[in-house]
Amino acid sequence: MKRFLRENSLGLVFGLLFLVVLVLQALAGHADYNQQQITEGLPPISLGRYVTSASFGVDVAENWQSEYLQFFLYILFTVWLLQKGSPESKALDKPGRETEKEQKIGVYADQNSPKWARVHGFRLFLFSNSLGLVMGALFVLSWLAQSIAGVAAFNEQQLADLQDPVTWAKYLTEPDFWNRTLQNWQSELLAVASMAILAIYLRQRGSSQSKPVGTAHTATGVEG
Structure with missing residues (x-):
């Protein structure tokens, strides 16, 4: 687990920060929305209704x-x-776009290259621009x-x-x-x-x- 966390820490931290900020945005937006509702003489709404609005x-x-x-x-x-x-x-x-050798495509692919880097035609085009x-x-x-x-x-x-x-x-x-x-x-x-x-x-x-x-x-x- 420690190795997994270390090797994936960048993606995990940004994913966690994204969720935290999204929740905070929902809370702040809900409060702001209800302030406007009250100002306009309308009833406030629940958080659940706001996040689906x-x-x-x-x-x-x-x-x-x-x-x-x-x-x-x-x-x-x-x-x-x-x-x-x-x-x-x-x-x-x-x-x-560089040469096939520089991009390790086709015959220039090495043993660790993705499978679709070794093929030709549409699949190679798709993977090359994926x-x-x-x-x-x-x-x-x-x-x-x-x-x-x-x-x-x-x-x-x-x-x-x-x-x-x-x-x-x-x-x-x-x-x-x-x-x-x-x-x-x-x-x-x-x-x-x-x-x-x-x-x-x-x-x-x-x-x-x-x-x-x-x-x-x-x-x-x-x-x-």
Whole structure:
């Protein structure tokens, strides 16, 4: 068990932190929602009803979709785009998809290579692009979940204001939807740009996301 915890500590800690923060978000969101209910002369609702509501669903989904968009674009762009001096970039002489030998594909696979790295055709294509494809699919699914929960929450407010509800397609043109969406996108893109550029000049000893402390600022694609 100790070995399992040590070898999987990064994923386990972030998974635990995710659950803790999600619970705290639910509690804080529930309190805020009920404050608004009381202000508007409406009865408060239970925590169980709140976490199954469209209001909570859209708040969660809009954050998830922006995170998966960040990773999808980062995975895709780092195939071709470079940043001199950044450990987040590949070496300056290795843009692109690289050779089969460098990627250990087909006859260049070693004994520890995954089975699908040894095959050809569609399966190899699928496995070679599986990380980007899954991240892209998760982005689309969470964006869809945000839009569905968002239109439900939006229509609840429309009815409370004695206005007509809108269709899902119409909601996609509403400022409310794009305000929620774009404010998350810009924050994620800023975070990626900051990491790629700040890591050129700043260090974190022992981190795989940083260059070794004594490495030159111009060293590219070097991780600690």
